[in-house]
Amino acid sequence: MENDADGIILTFINLLTAQLQIEEIFSFDEVRYLLPILIKMIQTGELTFKSDFDFKFKDAFEFIKKDMGEKSVELLKPENADNGDKQEIANIIFALLFILYKNQKAKFDYLCGKLDEKNSAEILQLLKRLDNFDRLSPIPFTSILNNSSNNLFSSNNSNFQIFSSQNQKDKLEEISKYKIKSAELEAKYNQIESINFKLNEQLGNAQNEFIDLENKYENLKQADNEKQGSIELLNIQLREITDELETCRYNNSQLQRELKSLNERHSRAFQNQQMI
Numbered sequence: 419m420e421n422d423a424d425g426i427i428l429t430f431i432n433l434l435t436a437q438l439q440i441e442e443i444f445s446f447d448e449v450r451y452l453l454p455i456l457i458k459m460i461q462t463g464e465l466t467f468k469s470d471f472d473f474k475f476k477d478a479f480e481f482i483k484k485d486m487g488e489k490s491v492e493l494l495k496p497e498n499a500d501n502g503d504k505q506e507i508a509n510i511i512f513a514l515l516f517i518l519y520k521n522q523k524a525k526f527d528y529l530c531g532k533l534d535e536k537n538s539a540e541i542l543q544l545l546k547r548l549d550n551f552d553r554l555s556p557i558p559f560t561s562i563l564n565n566s567s568n569n570l571f572s573s574n575n576s577n578f579q580i581f582s583s584q585n586q587k588d589k590l591e592e593i594s595k596y597k598i599k600s601a602e603l604e605a606k607y608n609q610i611e612s613i614n615f616k617l618n619e620q621l622g623n624a625q626n627e628f629i630d631l632e633n634k635y636e637n638l639k640q641a642d643n644e645k646q647g648s649i650e651l652l653n654i655q656l657r658e659i660t661d662e663l664e665t666c667r668y669n670n671s672q673l674q675r676e677l678k679s680l681n682e683r684h685s686r687a688f689q690n691q692q693m694i
Contacts, residue, residue: 430515430541431456433529437465446507453478456514463522471604475499475510482513485521492556509559512548519545
């Protein structure tokens with residue numbers, strides 16, 4: 419692939435960096451870091467920043483395969499792209515741009531409007547050529563991109579060249595600063611992750627203590643219920659004893675009255691006998 423191919427792919431990708439107001443991408447080694455942003459835009463239609471340093475072209479390939487079908491992407495080689503093959507990187511970016519073109523047409527047209535009319539028309543023509551292929555057979559991405567009549571990598575498309583050799587050194591210094599900043603942010607992220615892990619661990623311990631206290635409370639509650647049941651039983655027994663006592667008192671009163679009556683009769687009988 420000629421060096422002009424770098425300018426073509428990077429030009430469109432840097433439409434995204436310009437919208438996000440982040441550092442420009444200067445090599446295919448860095449295109450990979452913008453793949454999550456491009457895929458998220460395909461999914462949502464919104465261009466927002468997303469960082470995933472572990473994202474690979476293999477992951478992008480799985481996304482493409484899910485959308486376009488397994489058969490149509492047989493000729494893509496994501497493992498080569500992950501190893502720095504510029505042609506395969508271009509093929510995968512091309513496939514993603516096609517999905518963006520199909521699924522988020524308004525967003526794609528908006529971005530294309532940032533290019534000059536000639537280059538915008540050529541990209542659209544190229545994507546329409548890809549759209550003509552049968553999804554039930556492998557799509558020759560490389561052949562489409564390198565077709566002489568519609569070759570976006572032709573040296574005639576000099577309008578795509580956005581990086582001059584004069585400022586290349588300054589740009590590389592900016593890249594270095596960006597990478598240092600990214601490393602610092604990643605270190606802070608790891609620190610936050612560590613703190614979050616410790617907090618989650620403390621939360622887990624607190625939850626376990628809460629569960630233990632809750633179990634103890636339930637046990638005490640059950641013991642209290644059993645105690646209340648015993649008290650109720652004793653109250654019933656007390657009422658029964660009280661009733662029996664009242665009955666005994668009543669019977670005793672009756673016996674006393676009968677005894678008194680008997681004594682009175684006996685006394686009268688004794689008096690009558692003495693009088694006789």
